[in-house]
Amino acid sequence: MTASSAKDNASPARIDGLRFAGPAAEAMLRGRVDEVCRPAPDAWQQVKHNPSRTVYRGQIDGTEVYLKHFHARSLSARLKRALGLSGAVRELAVSRRLAEAGAAAVPVLAAMCAPEGHWVLTEAVHPGPSLEAWHAAQSARGAAGREDVARMSGRLARLLAAVHAAGVVHMDLHCGNVMVGSGGRPVLMDLHRAKCKRRVSRRLRVMNLAQLCHDRTPTTTRTQRLRFLKQYLRFSGVGGTLRGWEMLVALSTERHTKRQYAQRDRRIFRQNKYFAPVSLAGGWKGHVVLASKRAGDYSRAAAMAFTPEQWHKALGDVGGLFGGRDVTVVKDTPSGMVVRRDLALGQHAVSVFVKRPRRRGLKWLLDGLLLRRSRPRWAFKHGHMLLARRFDTALPLAVLERRCGPVLLDSILITEAVDAPGAWHYFGEASRAAGPGETAADARRRQTRARRAFWSLGRVVRRLHDAGFSHRDLKTVNILMYGRQPRAVFVDLDGVRRPAVVTLRRRLRDVGRLLWALLSATPHASSACRLRVLLGYLAPPGRAWGSYRTYWRVIERLGRGRPLASAAADRGAER
Numbered sequence: 001m002t003a004s005s006a007k008d009n010a011s012p013a014r015i016d017g018l019r020f021a022g023p024a025a026e027a028m029l030r031g032r033v034d035e036v037c038r039p040a041p042d043a044w045q046q047v048k049h050n051p052s053r054t055v056y057r058g059q060i061d062g063t064e065v066y067l068k069h070f071h072a073r074s075l076s077a078r079l080k081r082a083l084g085l086s087g088a089v090r091e092l093a094v095s096r097r098l099a100e101a102g103a104a105a106v107p108v109l110a111a112m113c114a115p116e117g118h119w120v121l122t123e124a125v126h127p128g129p130s131l132e133a134w135h136a137a138q139s140a141r142g143a144a145g146r147e148d149v150a151r152m153s154g155r156l157a158r159l160l161a162a163v164h165a166a167g168v169v170h171m172d173l174h175c176g177n178v179m180v181g182s183g184g185r186p187v188l189m190d191l192h193r194a195k196c197k198r199r200v201s202r203r204l205r206v207m208n209l210a211q212l213c214h215d216r217t218p219t220t221t222r223t224q225r226l227r228f229l230k231q232y233l234r235f236s237g238v239g240g241t242l243r244g245w246e247m248l249v250a251l252s253t254e255r256h257t258k259r260q261y262a263q264r265d266r267r268i269f270r271q272n273k274y275f276a277p278v279s280l281a282g283g284w285k286g287h288v289v290l291a292s293k294r295a296g297d298y299s300r301a302a303a304m305a306f307t308p309e310q311w312h313k314a315l316g317d318v319g320g321l322f323g324g325r326d327v328t329v330v331k332d333t334p335s336g337m338v339v340r341r342d343l344a345l346g347q348h349a350v351s352v353f354v355k356r357p358r359r360r361g362l363k364w365l366l367d368g369l370l371l372r373r374s375r376p377r378w379a380f381k382h383g384h385m386l387l388a389r390r391f392d393t394a395l396p397l398a399v400l401e402r403r404c405g406p407v408l409l410d411s412i413l414i415t416e417a418v419d420a421p422g423a424w425h426y427f428g429e430a431s432r433a434a435g436p437g438e439t440a441a442d443a444r445r446r447q448t449r450a451r452r453a454f455w456s457l458g459r460v461v462r463r464l465h466d467a468g469f470s471h472r473d474l475k476t477v478n479i480l481m482y483g484r485q486p487r488a489v490f491v492d493l494d495g496v497r498r499p500a501v502v503t504l505r506r507r508l509r510d511v512g513r514l515l516w517a518l519l520s521a522t523p524h525a526s527s528a529c530r531l532r533v534l535l536g537y538l539a540p541p542g543r544a545w546g547s548y549r550t551y552w553r554v555i556e557r558l559g560r561g562r563p564l565a566s567a568a569a570d571r572g573a574e575r
Contacts, residue, residue, distance in 0.1 A: 017114030019092055025109040028061055029121070036110075037117035039067060050273070052077070057124075064124040065109065069117065070192075086113040087192030088120035094168055094191040095122075101166035104159055104181065105188045125179045125187050131156075132175035135219035149220060152184060153228040159186050160208065161235035164200040171195060173208050174215040205238065206245075210252035214260065217253075218390050264388045268381055276308045278398075284318050286400035286412075287380070296392045298482045298489055301350050301416045310346040311398065318400060318412065321354045334358060340417055343397075351417040352397060356410070357494075374401055375494050376413030382469070382496040383415070389467050391460070392482070392489040394418045418489055420480040424518065426453040453486035454529055458536025460488040461511060465502045471495050474510055475517035511537055512555040 018033065020026040029036065035043070044056040044067065052072035058065060070077075070087050080086060088111040095108035107123040129137070134152075138145035156178070163170065170177070172193040179187045197204070209232070213225060220228075229249065230242055269287055271277060279285050288311045295302030315321075322339050331338040336357040343352045357375050376399045383396035398414040426449075438446075457479065464471060471478075473495025480489040490496075499506065515530045531548070534555070538548055 017089075018110070018112045019089065020110045021092065021096070021108055028063070029110055032060065033112075033116075036067060036119060036121060037112070039069075064126075066122050066124055067119060068122070068192075069119045071118070081113060081118055086118045088118055089113050090194070091120045091122075091191040094194045094196060097166055097196060098163065098168060098188070098191075101162055103162035103166055103168075103188070104185055105163075105191060106179070108191070120192070125181045125189075127180070127182070129180050130176050131178040131180060131186065132215070132219075134180045135175065135216070139219060148184070150224060150227070152180075152186065153220070153224055154231050155184065156186050156212070157228050157231035158235050159188065160212070161232055163188065164205055164208070164236060167197045167200060169195050169197060169200055169204045169208060173211040175212075175219075176215075202238070202248075205236075206248045206252050207256075209245075209249045210256045213249055213253045214257050261385075261388060265381075265385055268384050276311075278308060278311055278315065278400075280312070280315055280318060280400070282318060283402050284315075284400045285402075286398060288315075288398040289395070292387070292395055294387050294390065295395055296482070296487070296489075298392065298418055298420060298487075299395050299416060301348075301395050301397065304345075304348050304350070306345050306348070314343055314345050315398070315400070321412070321414075322356070334360065343414070350397070351419075353394075353415050353417050355413045355415070372408070374399075374408050374411035376411045377401065379413055379415075379493040379496070382493050382498070385498075386464075386469070386490065386493070386496070391464065391467075392487055393493070394489065394491040396493075415491070418480055418482070418491065420482040420489060422476050423453070423457060423479045423481055423488070424476040426450040426481055426486065449484075449486065451529075451532060453481050454532035455536035456481075456486050457488050457514070458511075458533040458538075461514065462537045465507050465510070468498055468502060470497045470499055470502055470506050471510055472497060472513070474514040479514075508551060508555055509558055511551075512558050515555060 020029070039056050039058065044058040046054060047057050047066075048055040052070065054069045054071065056067040056069070058067065068088070068091075070081075092108045092111040095105050098105040099107075106125060109121045109123060111120040112118065131152075135149065138149050141148075159178075170188065170191075170193060172190060177188070177190040177193075179189055181187045209229065216225065216228075226242070226246065229245055233240070233242065233245060268275060269277075274289065274291050274293060275287055276290055277285070278288050288308070289301075289306065290308070291305045292299070292302040321341070322337065324341065326341050328340045329337070330340055330353065336355060338353055338355045340351065340353050343350050355376065380396040380399035383393050386393045387395070395416040396413065397416060398412075400412040400414075401408060402410040461471075461474065471490075473492065478490065478492045478495075480491060481487070482489050511534065515533060518530055518533070531552070534548055534552060538551060
C-alpha cells in the first residue's frame with residue numbers, strides 16, 4: 001500500500017465536522033464519505049424532499065441506511081452551520097444520550113457539519129411502519145387489533161418516560177416520528193428536532209403528551225388514552241394526580257390542535273407539495289391539488305399525484321369542461337350548472353364533478369361592492385379544512401376564478417366524484433322487508449347495518465359542530481354513506497360555514513334541517529330512524545346532554561315554518 005492510498009483511507013476521520021457513532025460505524029464508512037456527501041441517483045433512492053431537508057434510502061455493506069441532507073438557506077440555519085450547530089450534529093448527540101439511557105431511538109451512524117456537506121446517516125428500523133400507519137392497520141383487525149393498541153400504549157408510555165428521564169424533549173412528537181420496530185417496540189425518529197435539558201419541566205412533559213394525544217385521538221379511545229397517561233405517570237415517577245394531569249394535557253392538546261390546524265389551513269392557497277397556483281388562458285386563475293395528505297379509502301384521487309403541467313394541459317379549454325361526449329349534465333338551473341365527466345391528468349383518468357354557480361340580480365352587485373370571495377373558493381377551502389380534521393369529504397381538486405380587477409366575473413369548482421349511495425338509501429334499507437332470494441337473517445343484517453348508519457350520521461354532525469363548523473344545507477343528497485361500517489361523506493360544501501361560536505340554536509337548526517330533509521326525501525324515514533340520528537348526535541362517547549325529548553321538541557318548533565311542499569321534487573332529484 002502506498003503512502004497516498006493510506007492517507008486516503010484515513011482521511012475521513014480527519015475531516016473537520018465529521019463524527020462517527022463508534023469504531024464500527026467508522027470502519028463501515030471509511031472511504032465512502034464522498035459518496036454520502038454526493039449521493040448518486042442510481043444508488044440512493046430519494047424518499048422525501050422539502051426546502052430544508054432531503055432524505056435518501058440506500059445500502060452500505062448490506063446494511064439498509066437512511067441519509068438525511070440538510071440544506072436550509074435561512075439566515076439562522078446558515079449561522080448555526082457556521083458555528084457547527086446543525087441538526088445533523090444534534091441528532092447524533094441526542095441518539096447517544098438516549099442509547100445511554102436505554103430509550104429506543106433510531107441508531108445514528110455518522111453526522112457531518114462541514115463545507116463538504118451537512119448530513120446524518122442512520123440505520124433503518126425494521127419492520128419500520130410509522131405509528132400512524134400501524135394504528136390504521138390495527139383498526140381493520142377488530143378485537144385483536146384493539147388488544148395490540150392497548151399493549152402499544154404501555155410501550156409508548158415507557159418510551160416517553162425514559163426519554164424525559166434522559167433529559168430529552170422532542171419538539172415535533174407525533175405518530176409519524178415514532179416507528180414500530182421488531183416485536184412491536186416503538187422507536188423515536190427525527191431526533192434533529194429534539195433538545196437536551198438538564199431537567200424536563202412539567203410544562204415540557206405536558207407539551208409532549210399533548211402532541212401525542214392530538215395525533216392519537218382519531219385512532220384511540222378515551223379509555224386507552226387515560227391508561228396511557230396512567231402508565232406514563234407510573235413509569236416517570238412524577239408527582240400529581242391522574243385527574244390533574246388529564247386536565248393539563250386536555251387544555252394543552254386543545255391549544256396544540258388549534259395551532260396545527262391553523263398552520264395547515266394557511267397552506268391551502270400557497271405553493272407547496274400539496275397545492276399550486278395556476279394561470280390559464282382567458283384570464284382564469286386559481287389553485288389546484290398536487291397530492292392529498294389525508295383522505296379515506298373512498299377516494300381514488302387521494303392516492304394519485306399530479307403536476308402543474310398536467311393541470312395546465314387538462315384545463316387548457318375551460319369552457320370545454322362543460323361540453324363533449326363524455327359529459328353528463330347533473331344539474332342545470334338558474335342557480336348553477338353541474339356536470340360529471342372524466343378528466344385526463346397525465347396517465348390518470350379522474351371522474352369529477354365540475355360546478356359553475358350562476359349569480360343573478362343583487363348577488364352581482366354585492367360581489368362588485370363587497371369584493372366577496374366566490375362560492376367555489378369557499379367550498380375548496382372548507383373541503384380541505386375538513387379533510388385536515390379527518391372528516392370524510394369529496395376531494396376538491398381545483399378552483400378557478402375569472403375577475404376584472406377585484407370584481408368576480410365567473411368561477412368554477414372541480415371535485416372528485418364519489419360513487420356511494422345517499423343517506424336516504426339507508427332509511428329505505430332499514431324498513432324494507434326481506435326481498436326475493438333474501439333470507440330473514442340477511443334482512444336482519446341489512447337492517448342492522450342501516451341502523452348503524454343513523455348513529456354514524458348523528459355522530460359526524462356532532463363532530464362537525466365540535467370542530468367549529470356549521471352546515472346550513474344538510475340534506476340527504478349532500479351526504480353519502482360509504483363502507484361496510486357506514487361512514488358519512490360530505491359533498492357540496494357551499495353551505496359549510498365557520499362561525500365564531502357554534503351556538504346551541506345553530507346546532508339544533510342544522511340537526512333539524514337534516515331530520516326534516518330525511519322526512520321530506522324519504523317515505524321510509526320513520527320517527528325511530530330520525531330519533532337514532534338525534535341520539536347519535538346527543539350522546540357522543542364520554543358525554544351526554546340529558547333527555548332527548550327536550551331537544552326533539554325544540555327541533556320540531558324550529559322546523560314548523562319549513563315548507564314540505566318540495567318533498568316530491570327532492571325525492572325525485574335524489575333518486
